[in-house]
Amino acid sequence: KKEIKLPWSNALLPFLLFFIFTVFATASGALLAPIPLHGNEYWGRAIRALITFGIGLSFFFAALWMHKDEDDLRHSLKWLYAGLFITILWVGVQAIALHTPLLKKGQVSAWQELFSVRGLTKVRRVSGFAFEASWFAGQLVTLYIPWLFAAILARFRVTKYKWLEPLLLLGAIASLLLTFSRGGMLIGITAAGLTLLISGRKAISRAFSWFFNIKKSAESVKSVDIRAFSTRIVLLFLIIAMLWGGVAFIARQEYVTRLWTVEANSLSDYFIQINAGGRLTYLWAAAKVYTAHPILGTGLGSTGFYLFQEYPDWAMVNNPEVARQLSPTTNLYPNAKNLYLRILVETGVVGFFIFGSFLFAILAQIGITIQRNKFLGIAGLFSFFAIISYYFMQDSFAMAELWINFGIVLGTASYLKNKYKEAS
Structure with a gap:
């Protein structure tokens, strides 16, 4: 029988x-x-949080152990691209x-x-x-x-x-612009720039x-020059047109322009x-909760029990999201909306x-991988910058997109490491 070897990474230990x-x-x-909040008790929230963490673990280890070589990577990417293609069609x-009268909302x-x-x-944002x-x-x-x-x-x-x-x-970038997500666009620009x-x-x-540098042909110098020059000019105009169109489209959206037009x-x-x-209210309150329990924390899933009493006075005025949570009839459970603060x-x-050491171990593995497989390394680097930036905007362990790429990169990198050792 053929022995099944599961990929291993140094990032798994932390x-x-x-x-x-x-x-x-x-x-x-x-x-x-902690005192129960809106019908939520400590162990109920703790068990729920541990389950969501387990879901994240399942995404990570499934992606890690399913990718034992480059063929597995190609197979997964084909299905990933197929899913993205269908998503782009639905976004269209x-x-x-x-944005048009051609279809009724x-x-x-x-x-x-x-x-x-x-x-x-209700707003004109695609999802x-x-x-x-x-x-x-x-x-x-x-x-x-x-x-x-990375493929480009x-x-x-x-x-x-x-x-x-x-x-x-191009379809993914257009879809990103149509979401009007300020955080999403900022993450994309940051990750792309750093990569x-x-x-x-x-x-x-x-x-x-x-x-x-336009190559010339000895047989027909002028025709080749004109064709090559025309190709470059058309490509340049297309790039400028897409950039201008994207910026102009976003600049017309009040949800985005509000960042620099509001008077506060x-x-x-x-x-x-x-x-x-x-978000600012949760960040403020979570920071104060941390200072009260800095060593071991308050326990997984328990942030919401401590946030209310740390809300600042300014958060109580003209803040609809906070007002809904303060209603005596609500069953909403507040959270930090920032994974770093939650941890x-x-x-x-x-x-x-410990969690930071896990992230640095991943980054170290990505750095090694770039030397062995440029495509995998660049994809891992972009994913790393995007994911650690996204942690500032959400606090859930159960979101698949935060684990899958890490698992794919580490699993395939383990194969490349073993292949490199055998070759040497």
Whole structure:
């Protein structure tokens, strides 16, 4: 019988250590005996949080152990691209309904409710197959775009169709713009910029070299020059047109332009007016909770029990999200909406540093992988920057897009490591 060897990565040790410490911190957090909130009790929230963490673990280990070689990677990418293609088609339908009179919004919303618990949003933001637009933007920048971006830089193709990755990348970027997600666009720009700065300089140099150095043919110099020159001019105009069109489209959306057009009396008032008052409130309160329990934290899933009493006075005025949570009839359970703060609050500084060591172990593995497989390394680097940025905007362990790419990269990197050892 053929022995089955599961991929192993040095990043797994701190990750498993973090899980064990989380269980310990949760048990110790029960000794604090927080007062139940809106029908939620400590162990109910703790068990729920451990289950969601387990879901995240399942995504991570499934992706890790399913990718034992480059063939597995290609197979997964084909299905990932297929899913993205279908998503882009549905985004197109949503965009037509939201921005043109060609399709009725109510009809498309009814179609969406056939497979989703939510129809089209009241604002003109596409959400793909996600529950809300910001979640869809997060999926694009953390799951799909890293592979497409790496495919362009490393000139890697999954199929024989060389136009597939560039076309899907354009579709993904257009979908991202249509979400109007300020955080999603910022993450995409940040991750792309850092990845280019670190590993894309050769690709940029190659592109400039191709653009400015037109090869000549001894047989027909003029015709080749004209054709090559025309190709470059058309390509340049297309790039400028797409950039100009994207910026102009976003600049007309009040949800985005509000960032620099609002008139606020204070910093807190500014955040409230740009619909970020709730996030600032949670950040403020979570930071104060952490200072009260800095070592072991309050236990997994328990942040909401401590946030209310730390809300600042300014959060009580003209802050609809906070007002809904303060209603005596609500059953909402507040959260930090920032994974770093959540880990600090619930597992203390010890858990935070263990989780940080897990992230640094992944980054170290990605750095080694870039030397052995440029495509995989660039995709991993983009994913890393996008995911650690996305942690600032959400606090759930159960979101698949935060684990799948890490699992794929580490699993395939383990294969490359063994292959490199055998070759040497």
